[in-house]
Amino acid sequence: MATTLPMIDYEKIKKVHDAPLEEFYTSGHRTCQGCESALVMRDFAKASGPRTIATGATGCMYVANTSYQTTPWVIPWMHTQLGAGGASAVGMAAGIRALMRKGKIAKEKINIINFSGDLGGADMGLSGISAALQTDYDLLIILYDNESAANTDIQATGLSTYGAVTTFTPSGKKRRIMQRRWKKNVAPMLAIGHPTCRYVATASATFPALDFMNKTRKALNVGGPTFIHTFDPCPKGWDFHPGYSRELGELGIKCGIFPLYEILDGKVTYTYDPHKKGRIPVRDYLVKQGRFAHLIDEDFDYIQGMVDTMWEEWELPGIAPIKSGLEMASR
Amino acid sequence: MTTAAQPTDVWEHELLLTGCQAVSHAVKLADVDVIAAYPIRPYTEVMDQLSQLIADGELDAEYIIADSEHSQFEIVKHASSVGARAFGGSSGTGWMYGMEALAVTATDRLPPLFLVGNRALDDPGAFGVEHNDAMSVRDLGWLICWASTAQEALEHVFIGYRVAEDKRVRMPMALAMDGGFLTHAQHMVKVPTLEAVKQFLPPYDLGDRVLHPDNPISVAPQVNEDWVMELRRQNWEAARRARGVIKEAYKEFNGVFGSHGSQYDNPYFTEYMTEDADAVLIGIGAVCMPTQTAARRLREKGHKVGYVNLRWFRPFPTEELRACLGRFKGVGVIDRDFSQGSPDNGGILLQDVRSCLYPLRGDGPNVINFMGGLGGRDISIDECIDMYERTLAAGRGNVPEEIVSWIGLRE
Ligand SMILES: Cc1ncc(C[n+]2csc(CCOP(=O)(O)OP(=O)(O)O)c2C)c(N)n1
Ligand code: SF4
Numbered sequence: 001m002a003t004t005l006p007m008i009d010y011e012k013i014k015k016v017h018d019a020p021l022e023e024f025y026t027s028g029h030r031t032c033q034g035c036e037s038a039l040v041m042r043d044f045a046k047a048s049g050p051r052t053i054a055t056g057a058t059g060c061m062y063v064a065n066t067s068y069q070t071t072p073w074v075i076p077w078m079h080t081q082l083g084a085g086g087a088s089a090v091g092m093a094a095g096i097r098a099l100m101r102k103g104k105i106a107k108e109k110i111n112i113i114n115f116s117g118d119l120g121g122a123d124m125g126l127s128g129i130s131a132a133l134q135t136d137y138d139l140l141i142i143l144y145d146n147e148s149a150a151n152t153d154i155q156a157t158g159l160s161t162y163g164a165v166t167t168f169t170p171s172g173k174k175r176r177i178m179q180r181r182w183k184k185n186v187a188p189m190l191a192i193g194h195p196t197c198r199y200v201a202t203a204s205a206t207f208p209a210l211d212f213m214n215k216t217r218k219a220l221n222v223g224g225p226t227f228i229h230t231f232d233p234c235p236k237g238w239d240f241h242p243g244y245s246r247e248l249g250e251l252g253i254k255c256g257i258f259p260l261y262e263i264l265d266g267k268v269t270y271t272y273d274p275h276k277k278g279r280i281p282v283r284d285y286l287v288k289q290g291r292f293a294h295l296i297d298e299d300f301d302y303i304q305g306m307v308d309t310m311w312e313e314w315e316l317p318g319i320a321p322i323k324s325g326l327e328m329a330s331r
Numbered sequence: 332m333t334t335a336a337q338p339t340d341v342w343e344h345e346l347l348l349t350g351c352q353a354v355s356h357a358v359k360l361a362d363v364d365v366i367a368a369y370p371i372r373p374y375t376e377v378m379d380q381l382s383q384l385i386a387d388g389e390l391d392a393e394y395i396i397a398d399s400e401h402s403q404f405e406i407v408k409h410a411s412s413v414g415a416r417a418f419g420g421s422s423g424t425g426w427m428y429g430m431e432a433l434a435v436t437a438t439d440r441l442p443p444l445f446l447v448g449n450r451a452l453d454d455p456g457a458f459g460v461e462h463n464d465a466m467s468v469r470d471l472g473w474l475i476c477w478a479s480t481a482q483e484a485l486e487h488v489f490i491g492y493r494v495a496e497d498k499r500v501r502m503p504m505a506l507a508m509d510g511g512f513l514t515h516a517q518h519m520v521k522v523p524t525l526e527a528v529k530q531f532l533p534p535y536d537l538g539d540r541v542l543h544p545d546n547p548i549s550v551a552p553q554v555n556e557d558w559v560m561e562l563r564r565q566n567w568e569a570a571r572r573a574r575g576v577i578k579e580a581y582k583e584f585n586g587v588f589g590s591h592g593s594q595y596d597n598p599y600f601t602e603y604m605t606e607d608a609d610a611v612l613i614g615i616g617a618v619c620m621p622t623q624t625a626a627r628r629l630r631e632k633g634h635k636v637g638y639v640n641l642r643w644f645r646p647f648p649t650e651e652l653r654a655c656l657g658r659f660k661g662v663g664v665i666d667r668d669f670s671q672g673s674p675d676n677g678g679i680l681l682q683d684v685r686s687c688l689y690p691l692r693g694d695g696p697n698v699i700n701f702m703g704g705l706g707g708r709d710i711s712i713d714e715c716i717d718m719y720e721r722t723l724a725a726g727r728g729n730v731p732e733e734i735v736s737w738i739g740l741r742e
């Protein structure tokens with residue numbers, strides 16, 4: 001039983017100076033210098049504003065973020081379990097809807113936003129997020145992806161880049177590469193698998209400027225359950241100087257290993273379109289990170305080949321790993 | 332099925348209901364806001380009933396079919412955190428699947444109510460009752476209470492929410508009932524009027540701990556060794572205060588419903604033919620039926636035996652039960668659960684009863700343990716007679732070297 005509520009109707013932020021000045025994620029956290037996941041927090045809170053309740057799954061954005069008595073959150077925030085991101089948003093959205101419908105609290109639009117890390121959201125909590133995207137609640141799930149279980153000291157997850165050294169996938173004398181899984185294609189999986197979920201996007205907190213804040217606003221404006229997957233360079237886990245976080249995000253997108261797009265009602269828009277702008281070599285992105293220092297030419301070639309396939313052979317370039325599906329069907 | 336029972340101020344009507352159906356009526360009357368469901372026998376029937384009530388427009392609540400028990404319990408927990416009265420439930424292995432969520436619901440000090448239709452844990456599969464599922468949260472800050480009739484089940488939804496939501500308590504509530512024997516057995520149940528329920532059960536108010544943009548708090552931040560002790564201590568104090576709040580709740584309950592036929596003399600347990608008894612059996616749940624029949628038969632032959640039906644397991648009614656059991660010479664504890672490798676290698680209830688009686692030392696009763704009814708196996712009246720006889724013997728001093736024995740076991 002849905003209750004129709006007035007939407008907040010956010011405006012698109014056109015210039016950096018037009019971004020709201022108020023912060024809803026402020027001092028008090030103790031994330032690493034150069035932590036892009038922390039910027040994701042700051043930006044979604046800024047974009048969504050004060051009529052928001054957030055839940056945060058276990059991970060760096062809980063443990064490093066929210067120490068007792070020094071919370072950075074100005075909006076109400078609650079911890080949720082590692083794999084419970086989707087369920088936490090559903091529970092709150094359901095509670096709020098029932099209370100409003102039954103006249104127990106005032107009727108207004110309240111944003112429910114969950115953020116989960118790549119291990120929590122894309123591995124353990126995938127089923128819960130999938131279930132959340134099948135509901136008709138207004139909720140936004142942000143998968144902040146630093147490509148490792150960063151909080152537990154950098155272990156590989158289903159979203160870690162092929163070849164990356166982590167504490168579970170070291171490079172050794174016999175095996176140069178232990179991380180042999182190709183990054184799970186989460187956002188498209190969720191978009192394709194949930195036809196009634198109207199908005200799915202990928203984003204980076206810093207490139208292109210304002211893109212993530214505007215995607216957050218778009219998700220909230222569109223309403224219903226929505227999903228954004230962010231690409232967050234992590235100086236500690238990726239082993240680079242914190243001064244280069246923004247640049248690495250940009251390189252990752254420009255080399256095509258992390259495709260940037262949004263899908264609204266099934267329509268894909270590339271927010272960084274390599275077809276028009278070209279792709280830089282993946283190697284230029286990889287060599288700037290200590291986690292790939294052990295790779296040799298054949299590894300770079302393999303990764304480049306996979307990325308080329310994504311963009312040149314997939315029916316929906318960079319998004320859906322289906323080749324020539326339409327031709328087959330028409331034959 | 333409606334009988335001719337006269338409606339009164341407090342009772343709307345009398346219906347023939349299973350335990351699960353009785354709970355669904357109570358959930359409706361308690362004006363629950365959010366329900367999260369996941370199928371597992373035998374508790375599921377309550378969710379089947381509730382979905383029908385919603386479909387028919389008789390209950391106004393959000394109804395969410397979760398993707399797992401872990402999600403189900405997290406949905407219930409988070410709904411509770413924004414101030415919604417929330418209901419969930421499970422059985423056996425489903426309850427265990429959501430264990431992490433059950434632990435945090437208690438440490439977050441949120442008060443939803445869950446129905447646990449007790450079921451044996453896998454492996455191997457068995458639909459029948461065992462109490463290990465509900466008892467698995469006994470150390471985590473939960474209120475745990477067993478109903479042994481459908482009427483009690485209905486009434487303990489109101490009592491449960493009232494105690495759990497009380498500002499002095501705020502602990503989640505597990506209302507347990509024996510799978511099959513109560514979840515699916517029909518009893519005549521008096522269903523109260525909404526007015527009477529409202530008189531007893533105030534609306535849920537999480538006060539300054541509610542998550543809402545007007546109350547921008549941070550809930551459950553990382554505390555580490557700095558604060559966890561103090562927070563555990565608060566849970567401990569809540570569990571201690573719960574004892575008093577439970578007493579108050581039953582007093583109020585008796586005030587509203589007592590003169591109309593639903594009266595609880597003792598919140599924690601019910602005594603049956605215990606006056607002047609030499610030996611008693613104590614157990615939990617539906618085993619009260621054969622044990623009481625057996626007690627009657629033995630009394631007819633002049634044996635002084637009685638039965639203690641334990642209702643509240645957490646908080647454990649230590650002082651009340653010590654005063655009660657201290658009056659007898661022999662106590663036989665029936666466990667429909669197991670605690671392998673525990674001090675006596677017996678049941679869970681045995682450990683609690685023995686530690687509760689410990690201060691009586693030599694003045695206390697001799698205690699023996701019966702493991703029985705596991706996986707839903709019937710405990711017969713004859714077996715109960717046998718247990719009474721052995722407990723009488725223990726009371727006379729014939730305590731076997733191995734105090735744990737298995738009842739109804741194929742040799
Ligand atoms: C059920 C459960 N298993 C394991 C952990 C330990 N743990 C805490 S944070 C974490 C890593 C989470 O990784 P991710 O979701 O990617 O977030 P990040 O730390 O990278 O921000 C793990 C494994 C936990 N908290 N809960
Ligand atoms: S380890 Fe990575 S994700 Fe965690 S706080 Fe540091 S930079 Fe951020």
Ligand SMILES: [Mg+2]
Nearest residue numbers: 117118148150
């Ligand atoms: Mg991570």
